[in-house]
Amino acid sequence: MRRIILIVFIIVLGLIFAWALYFPKKDATKFISKTLEEQRSRADLYFKGVTVSEIVAGVKYWEIKASTSVINKTTGLNTLKGTKGTFFKEGNPVLKFIAPKAVWDIQKKEIYLTEPIGYDIKSEKGIEEKIKTWRQVSNVFSVFHLPAKYPIPSKLGYWFASKNLEWGLADQKIICKEGLTLTKGDISIVAEKLEADVALEKVILTGKPQAVIEQGEKIIITAERFEIDGKAELVEISEQVKVTRGDIKTWSNEAKYLMKDRKIVLTGNPIFQRRGSKLSGEKVIISLKEQKVIIEGKTKVIVGEEEFK
Helix, strand or coil, X not given: CHHHHHHHHXXXXXXXXXXXXXXXXXXHHHHHHHHHHHHHHHCEEEEEEEEEEEEECCEEEEEEEEEEEEEEXXXXXXXXXXXXXXXXXXXXXXXXXXXXXXXXXXXXXXXXXXXXXXXXXXXXXXXXHHHHHHHHHCCCCEEEEECCCCCCCCCCCCEEECCEEEEECCCCEEEEEEEEEEEECCEEEEEEEXXXXXXXXXXXXXXXXXXXXXXXXXXXXXXXXXXXXXXXXXXXXXXXXXXXXXCEEEEEEEEEEECCCCEEEEECCCEEEECCEEEECCEEEEXXXXXXEEEECCCEEECCHHHHC
């Protein structure tokens, strides 16, 4: 029995020796190299204390500093933790943010921020002390505050405490979803989605937006879309616009809120209603300063079926 085992062992050893002697070495080398390359392609790269940025033709567009960075080369995702970042516009810093986590989709050129606090240069001083308060407010909604000149000039710039934020690197747009509230001066708007430039100078609100203007008796405005022009202090409102104040109701296709003049101007077949009376014209102007309503153009009296009977 021992002799048989010894013979088998010698035969196996001889086969191994023959393989080592005659098997093409370059094929084995290729196999090992290919296997190692496949492992590298699946492996994650881990870094501590990193800075990533985008600079084109000497102009910086964004920069993020993170305590840790993990890159998955298969998915093309870079997960950054403990992040502080800056958005630039025309080479100048316009928005800074702090976020516990950021995911950079390298292929799609998008960055997703989790619970970021954002602010401009004017709001940078004392930002650390304000973060705790803003976090408490943002537990329910994402909160955005834009500076206003009217009716009371704002000492601070803009800031936000958001549940989430998507940042498109290609078009330099930021998007917030899942419910938010935005305030600018005396107008406050609740919506499901926000889209804006990185300086928050042009902001579009959609997804069942509703605005409230605090002027004595509240004015409520609903529509399909609100667009805020921060520089012009103008809010453009479009599609199925309805303005309500006490017993006054007005409908139109389009409207504008002129913050400086404190006027709501409705155009596009506006209809004004107070109690049982309805009037239409080319333009309906609600003046908050003068506390009056002006109907311009060819005014018509609209008589409902009940009133006619």
